[in-house]
Amino acid sequence: xxxxxxxxxxxxxxxxxxxxxxxxxxxxxxxxxxxxxxxxxxxxxxxxxxxxxxxxxxxxxxxxxxxxxxxxxxxxxxxxxxxxxxxxxxxxxxxxxxxxxxxxxxxxxxxxxxxxxxxxxxxxxxxxxxxxxxxxxxxxxxxxxxxxxxxxxxxxxxxxxxxxxxxxxxxxxxxxxxxxxxxxxxxxxxxxxxxxxxxxxxxxxxxxxxxxxxxxxxxxxxxxxxxxxxxxxxxxxxxxxxxxxxxxxxxxxxxxxxxxxxxxxxxxxxxxxxxxxxxxxxxxxxxxxxxxxxxxxxxxx
Numbered sequence: 114x115x116x117x118x119x120x121x122x123x124x125x126x127x128x129x130x131x132x133x134x135x136x137x138x139x140x141x142x143x144x145x146x147x148x149x150x151x152x153x154x155x156x157x158x159x160x161x162x163x164x165x166x167x168x169x170x171x172x173x174x175x176x177x178x179x180x181x182x183x184x185x186x187x188x189x190x191x192x193x194x195x196x197x198x199x200x201x202x203x204x205x206x207x208x209x210x211x212x213x214x215x216x217x218x219x220x221x222x223x224x225x226x227x228x229x230x231x232x233x234x235x236x237x238x239x240x241x242x243x244x245x246x247x248x249x250x251x252x253x254x255x256x257x258x259x260x261x262x263x264x265x266x267x268x269x270x271x272x273x274x275x276x277x278x279x280x281x282x283x284x285x286x287x288x289x290x291x292x293x294x295x296x297x298x299x300x301x302x303x304x305x306x307x308x309x310x311x312x313x314x315x316x317x318x319x320x321x322x323x324x325x326x327x328x329x330x331x332x333x334x335x336x337x338x339x340x341x342x343x344x345x346x347x348x349x350x351x352x353x354x355x356x357x358x359x360x361x362x363x364x365x366x367x368x369x370x371x372x373x374x375x376x377x378x379x380x381x382x383x384x385x386x387x388x389x390x391x392x393x394x395x396x397x398x399x400x401x402x403x404x405x406x407x408x409x410x411x412x413x414x
Contacts, residue, residue, distance in 0.1 A: 114270065146194070178353055192273075193313055196277040233286045
């Protein structure tokens with residue numbers, strides 16, 4: 114048992130080092146955050162600001178509050194997408210399969226399920242390192258333009274990162290369990306990077322999309338992760354707006370920027386969103402363990 118634990122720990126360290134050692138793999142996983150930053154700098158920032166001014170209907174607030182609100186939207190978008198894109202681009206399982214390194218590990222006494230779990234945990238650690246680094250950069254950015262986060266908000270954002278990254282890593286490794294092709298992996302990474310930002314509402318608010326799209330996204334756990342990020346990044350700015358603006362107007366701004374969300378017309382409270390993400394994590398973990406055990410029995414036959 115002790116020997117298996119040492120081998121398990123060594124595999125996790127090895128997988129993390131392999132990811133950060135390869136500059137191309139690391140850069141590919143950061144493509145979406147860089148695209149979001151570029152889009153925000155070029156035109157999304159002004160677009161969000163103009164949307165906010167339109168919602169204000171001629172009323173004025175401090176420019177720092179506007180910048181803090183739009184900046185919070187940017188950082189929440191970056192983190193909501195990065196937890197998924199980094200997870201799908203930082204996995205070592207598919208690299209070992211392509212290089213056939215996994216065959217060497219399979220002849221060792223280490224149980225198959227423990228080997229598979231080492232890939233998930235190393236994937237999660239790598240994703241968390243990148244995501245928390247992006248969070249640090251985001252907090253520095255907000256400090257420069259307008260910081261309205263409380264200490265509790267930052268703690269809850271950290272919880273959001275962990276829950277979202279765990280779901281994304283389990284989903285990614287579950288997919289990789291059925292493929293040995295680098296081409297398939299590259300296609301999946303490209304698809305996630307291109308589409309997930311739209312699906313989760315990172316590029317434009319879900320409230321601005323059609324009802325059919327909103328109903329579809331309400332079935333995806335990632336959508337609730339995005340709304341949680343929105344809440345914890347924007348609530349402080351909304352509370353500051355509430356000091357000078359009517360409560361109904363502030364609530365309308367929150368609805369327009371996805372601080373709240375509805376499941377087929379029914380409002381979803383924050384605790385229910387956490388339950389959805391937690392249940393999705395447990396479901397993916399259960400599926401992953403079952404598949405790992407099934408593949409282990411199949412390999413022994």
